[in-house]
Amino acid sequence: MRNAVLTLLFALVVALCPRAVRAGELEQALDDLGSDDFGRVAAAVVSIAGSGHPRALPVLQALEDQKLSFDASGALLIDTGEGFVMAISGEPRAPNGALRAIAANNRVRRALGPAVSRLRLSAPDRAARREAALELFKRPDAATLDVMRRALERESDSEVRDLLSLGIARLELHSEDAERRLAAVTTMRRLVDVSLREDLERLVAARPDGSLVETDRRIRKKAHAALRAIETKTTLINLVANTFYGLSLGSVLLLASLGLGITFGLMRVINMAHGEMLMIGAYTTFVVQNLFLGFAPGALDWYLLAALPAAFLVCGGVGIALERLVVRHLYGRPLETLLATWGISLMLIQTVRLLFGAQNVTVANPSWLSGGFELMPNLVMPYSRLAIVAFTVGVVVLVGLLLYRTSFGLQIRAVTQNRGMAASMGIPAKRVDALTFGLGSGVAGLGGVALSQLGNVGPELGQSYIVDSFMVVVLGGVGDLLGAVLGAMGLGLLNKYVEPMVGAVLGKIIILTLIVLFIQKRPQGLFALRGRAAEV
């Protein structure tokens, strides 16, 4: 109780007394914001935050949002979006002459973070307080210890309380008082946070001369317990993270290879132009995006939805044309098909290069696909990855339904299993061939739309996926979509479990070796058709 009263008194003294004294200082600091020297700007930010002025927070926030500028007469103005107000008084005022925005670089932003957070700890909005507490926890600064303690006393939200306790604990780990250190370590043990591992490791380490940093046995014991808990949690996070990365890579592989699963898996056409269908799908996305930019800039965020059917139709059309003009003359001659489709793939690449140039083109992520949410500390789920996983599931389900629940699907399966028999039952085999090839190409186009959100869109986009696609289909077993699904997910997961251990370069080599060994052992892949069809 006495402590609280003292703290309150101290706070009052800090808040009231020096304001008059510091008035000149504040002015100086506001002036310094215009300096070219980022060090001075950063120092000014700190002193504005410490001034206790009621307008300090709006000014610093405006600086963070790049809304703060000097006009020609030297007045500091905030752009509120509807008009300008004086920074310190908050009164509306029209800018006098040209505006000079205050430049913020990393150094200034690093100073702004804790400065703004200190002031925001008493914000009415829970999210703002949470963010502030997190920022103060991430950038420990002994000067904020009292601010955090006071905030903790009046804080009611449990998540913000936890963050504040962690922030305080991190600072008190260096306290002279053993009880406080013990309390800090206890907090850390209670709220296991993986970013504290370093702090704890330093605490339990031995100095170069062999003496211990922390001599108190109770604290050491607690710290070791906290470290073990962190270890367990890290392992869990890694497992979840790697699984998610694997699934997301698997989804990308699956989207890239699902179309091939149809053209090659079902129809046995060695389609080397498959990668180019992905590429055409991605370029269709680019064209749709530009159409939106030109004709409906307001709806730009939704261009992807329009790109999906467009890519499906364009690639499906190219696929049908390809089948009608070239592939159908070569059924049953795999080597000729391979050469012909390879030639076509080179032609398609050159055509795109002529139309769009050899340079990559920019396909922007719509705003609802940018960013991500934090599932666990250090594990962010980017929205674009989540969307691709969901999209893959959707496409696989749709293709599955089409193949196994519709009469068209039945016809496809009938023709691929026994063309002669199917034809004599009255199924228009040639039309089904063309449509199946179109379906496979169209699905590849959908894959292209998804790939355009992750990487580069250039004429050679398809080349980098064709090998992976064949690998997935051959590994999964030809003739079954489920094979492609399992093949892709298996490859994705394996890749992501191996990569953290050996690195990306060696990881790729190991995966290839494993696949070669697997195919030696089981040439038919994971799934094999039984019966007559398998003998074709």
Next chain:
Amino acid sequence: MKLWKSLLSLSLLALGAGCKGKGADETPAVGSVAAATAEAAPSKGKETGPIKVGILHSLSGTMAISETSLKDVALMTIDAINAKGGLLGRKLEPIVVDPASDWPLFAEKARELIQKEGVAVVFGCWTSVSRKSVLPVFEELNGLLFYPVQYEGEESSYNVFYTGAAPNQQAIPAVEYLMSEAGGGAKRWVLLGTDYVYPRTTNKILRYFLQEHGVAEKDILETYTPFGHSDYQTIVADIKKFAAGTPTAVVSTINGDSNVPFYKELANQGLKASDIPVVAFSVGEEELRGIDTKPLKGHLAAWNYFMSIDTPENKEFIDLWKAYVKEKNLPDGDKRVTNDPMEATYLGIKMWAGAVLQAGTTDVDAVRQAMGSQVVKSPSGFDITMDGKNHHLHKPVYIGEIEESGQFKIVWKTEGPVRAEPWSKYVPDSKEKVADWSFPWVCGNCTKAKYEAF
């Protein structure tokens, strides 16, 4: 059954072909070189007619993103020289070839340029692996190459003039900046790169440099990815894990279009520049054109030139470029930007032109002697000199932060041009080595002079 086995081997074969690039393109090139050898360099020594100038930049493949604009700016500079009547009363005739990001093809195309076309000089290459690939060709045929890109050093050839930065003109100052208080006082370092000679060597130098500044082995994380790598989830997550609790900076030597997925992943995983700054040595204004830069605000690049440098000379350079883009109706029109390697190409061509006029001939040996006394006013506003001893430029160093507009805000710069040190003083093996092509050294890679002084 057999079919699937053969298919797998085929797809592996295709993978092999993919690594090598366009196998199909190589065959005719070999043929034409053989033919050219038979003709025995037709136009060498011929001092009338146009002066042929070779331009050797990838216009397709993974490096096209960076190299295409170097070809354009070279043609622009040559046009400008021709507009003033050319050199020695002769017009310049650019010969443009496309080595398609395929390293062995670079050597073939270089040979073709020198032997078949008889060019007086070649401006070209971006990646170090392409430079290493053409180096023997230039040395064997006594050609002249101007290399316009920052690189890892540890090299000095009699036949090459390096107009890009050596490590002490880019990598070392960038790391020093990030170590300083202004740069965030990084204590831990992630050295991330594409797996080939430039990132490997740069990271070797940086490792020695960091160790000299007291950074422990466990505070350095070195990771590589293959060319064209597109899945950076694990790597970005690793960086976050590694950085927890200690100020950390990432030094990226990722080259080519892998930068796009890398930066996209950085942004999506919420890695902010004020927490973990990423400094890149191969990302400039041109590469940022293909990326949404909003989430990248604050990440850094170190170069010897930025488009945002505010000097009258730079304004003139940008205007010249914009006018050229408009006149030739180049793709993307007014979105085109200038960047460091473009400036280096521009400087290189101007210096070569000066040397040709001084020597009064395009003869390689004479031009090389004249190069050492060239001074050109650069767009950054400095008088840039060519070091006749080590064949490198004296260049100013700038560090910039990415802004939302895709331009760089300059946050640090040197007082003036810095002399290049091709052999790094931080690497024990090369500490003693000297690059000095003047008498009595006459050597790019020696620990003692080749001749005795008289």
